[in-house]
Amino acid sequence: MAGAITALKRQQRNRERVSIYIDGAYAFSLPALEAVKLRREQHLSDQEIEELKTLDLRAKAYDKAVRFLAIRPRSVQEVRQKLRQYRTRQKESLAETHIEWVTDKLIQQGYLNDDEFARYWVEQRNRFKPISPRALRYELRQKGIADRTIEMTIESSADPSTAAAQAASSRLQRWRGLDEQTFRKKMAAFLQRRGFSWGIVRDVLDDSWQKMQDEDTEI
Numbered sequence: 001m002a003g004a005i006t007a008l009k010r011q012q013r014n015r016e017r018v019s020i021y022i023d024g025a026y027a028f029s030l031p032a033l034e035a036v037k038l039r040r041e042q043h044l045s046d047q048e049i050e051e052l053k054t055l056d057l058r059a060k061a062y063d064k065a066v067r068f069l070a071i072r073p074r075s076v077q078e079v080r081q082k083l084r085q086y087r088t089r090q091k092e093s094l095a096e097t098h099i100e101w102v103t104d105k106l107i108q109q110g111y112l113n114d115d116e117f118a119r120y121w122v123e124q125r126n127r128f129k130p131i132s133p134r135a136l137r138y139e140l141r142q143k144g145i146a147d148r149t150i151e152m153t154i155e156s157s158a159d160p161s162t163a164a165a166q167a168a169s170s171r172l173q174r175w176r177g178l179d180e181q182t183f184r185k186k187m188a189a190f191l192q193r194r195g196f197s198w199g200i201v202r203d204v205l206d207d208s209w210q211k212m213q214d215e216d217t218e219i
Contacts, residue, residue, distance in 0.1 A: 001027070002046045008035055020052075028052065031059050054098075061086055061094055061102050069111055073120045076112050077144025079103055118145050118153040130163035130170075135195030161203065164196045168208040176212060183209060 007021040011029065018035035020027050022044065034055060044052070061083055068074060068082050083099045106112040118140055125131055125139075133154050140150045171190060175183055184205050191201045
């Protein structure tokens with residue numbers, strides 16, 4: 001496999017990548033930023049070729065992780081799980097050493113931070129889909145967040161009663177016109193599915209029913 005570089009050609013389908021030819025035959029490809037460090041007639045040993053292939057594999061995995069993060073913030077565990085699904089051109093799984101290299105680089109660059117992710121997740125839940133602290137703990141643990149981070153984040157977020165009231169408010173318009181018994185039954189089931197305790201549910205039922213009656217009176 002060792003030999004001299006005979007050509008470096010930008011790929012037609014992806015101008016950010018360069019195909020490397022050794023002794024007249026295609027050998028591997030690299031990101032353009034790495035390929036500029038090479039030159040024609042440069043001799044590469046077997047070890048150097050393997051190192052370049054590893055660099056390219058990690059660069060591809062890194063790009064995949066960045067695209068995954070571009071959709072929304074992720075936890076470290078989520079990124080690792082995504083990279084475990086990655087398959088090389090030889091249909092092989094990505095080695096754990098490469099996965100750790102990618103995640104470590106993302107952490108160092110500030111793209112991955114479980115503390116910031118936990119705050120983001122709780123803020124989004126409280127804003128768009130309020131659930132109980134117990135349910136939040138479960139979700140964050142599923143995403144690999146440490147218990148200490150979970151507790152610190154939840155302690156600084158909205159209290160359960162406020163979150164339950166926000167969740168109930170999202171259903172008032174939908175259930176307007178229901179009789180009290182049906183309303184209470186549906187609202188109680190909805191809030192309990194969100195993980196709120198019966199004590200909080202009971203209080204929110206009274207407040208939300210009264211709020212809906214007051215709004216109907218104003219109309």
